[in-house]
Amino acid sequence: MRILVINAGSSSLKYQLFDMDCGTVLAKGICERIGIDGRVKHQGKTPYEAELPMGNHADAIRAVVGLLTSPETGVIAGMGEIDAIGHRVVHGGELFSESVLIDAAVIRAIEECVPLAPLHNPPNLIGIRACEEVMPGVPQVAVFDTAFHQTMPERAYLYAVPYDYYERLKVRRYGVHGTSHRYVSERAAKILGRTGLKVVTCHMGNGSSVAAVSDGASVDTSMGFTPLEGVPMGTRSGSIDPAVIEYLMKRENLSAAQVLDILNKKSGVLGVSGVSSDFRDLLAAFETNRRARNALELFTYHVKKTVGALAAAMGGCDALVFTAGIGENNPVIRGMVCSGLSFMGLTLDEELNKTAKGESVISTPDSRGKILVIPTNEELVIAEDTRRIAEKSTR
Numbered sequence: 001m002r003i004l005v006i007n008a009g010s011s012s013l014k015y016q017l018f019d020m021d022c023g024t025v026l027a028k029g030i031c032e033r034i035g036i037d038g039r040v041k042h043q044g045k046t047p048y049e050a051e052l053p054m055g056n057h058a059d060a061i062r063a064v065v066g067l068l069t070s071p072e073t074g075v076i077a078g079m080g081e082i083d084a085i086g087h088r089v090v091h092g093g094e095l096f097s098e099s100v101l102i103d104a105a106v107i108r109a110i111e112e113c114v115p116l117a118p119l120h121n122p123p124n125l126i127g128i129r130a131c132e133e134v135m136p137g138v139p140q141v142a143v144f145d146t147a148f149h150q151t152m153p154e155r156a157y158l159y160a161v162p163y164d165y166y167e168r169l170k171v172r173r174y175g176v177h178g179t180s181h182r183y184v185s186e187r188a189a190k191i192l193g194r195t196g197l198k199v200v201t202c203h204m205g206n207g208s209s210v211a212a213v214s215d216g217a218s219v220d221t222s223m224g225f226t227p228l229e230g231v232p233m234g235t236r237s238g239s240i241d242p243a244v245i246e247y248l249m250k251r252e253n254l255s256a257a258q259v260l261d262i263l264n265k266k267s268g269v270l271g272v273s274g275v276s277s278d279f280r281d282l283l284a285a286f287e288t289n290r291r292a293r294n295a296l297e298l299f300t301y302h303v304k305k306t307v308g309a310l311a312a313a314m315g316g317c318d319a320l321v322f323t324a325g326i327g328e329n330n331p332v333i334r335g336m337v338c339s340g341l342s343f344m345g346l347t348l349d350e351e352l353n354k355t356a357k358g359e360s361v362i363s364t365p366d367s368r369g370k371i372l373v374i375p376t377n378e379e380l381v382i383a384e385d386t387r388r389i390a391e392k393s394t395r
């Protein structure tokens, strides 16, 4: 069975074609600058990169199908070999606690969630409609970034604001990166060969979030109503006293939208360091630039504090998992997060941390809780869910 995984953004569209029978990725790539001019980078039989006019997402899907089937770059004989399509959809609100086969009712429900993710759900919907236009009749599945966190109990997802805002306006914590937290927590249980685990998962990349996963279910996470809540990130502030927003509006004569834009795009380690949102740049400046050091220390301090809080929420931590761009690749940052965590039974092995490659255990042999690095694979989760649901639908 061949599954095409699509992650549609406002002007970009990432894709991967999986052969689920062999468990391999046949081709992948990205279309960028859709609606502006158009560029495609494709890796498959042969790599291909070119300017390619793409007026809209349907043009981008047509370009992808062309690349997947052409004699030069193609890996399949024709469009008919794509058995199902899986879409990453950012926000499923309270309507979706798992992946679903897309039909008209599901599209309406994703539309209902647009006010909760005004920047993300509309391009996701455009991607779904573009696939329907170019490949009519091929089963499509939606995999939601919020779905995994729908198991959070009320005490974790409710804000302490008038309850009416929750009932009427759905103001609550949803959490994001669910597909990643789900994948790495499942892998941790498999690697450790145990069930019933209390796992804290640290997704540290462009955006960062920490989750508490107890026996396979998310019970709390650091991101909230939007991805702005929680630990500081590349350009996002993370949690902040909301009174700061009004203060900045008055003092700097800004609108609420302008302050939120600053908190989303000009804050985090970029805002503190004034150097970069990329952690590699901060590490390069660590010795010589006090603010770069401040930013790294602030980031790792908040991740550590959140790990402790989420372990307390579960009454323990059997495994701490690092994933995503920073978590998978940077031993220094992992070391800073883990320093001082021995009190709760998590002791890092310096050497294993330094040499970790791919899936690795990096705690000392006598550490009560295990510390792991697990590369995330959200596309594989989307492909597997799509296969399962599409097979059921055609049976």
Ligand code: AMP
Residues within 6 Å of the ligand: 204, 205, 206, 207, 234, 277, 278, 279, 280, 324, 325, 326, 329, 330
């Ligand atoms: P992601 O969102 O998972 O793609 O992560 C992207 C981010 O990971 C980049 O913005 C970098 O800040 C960070 N990153 C990638 N490689 C490294 C590395 N070797 N050391 C530190 N940070 C890294």
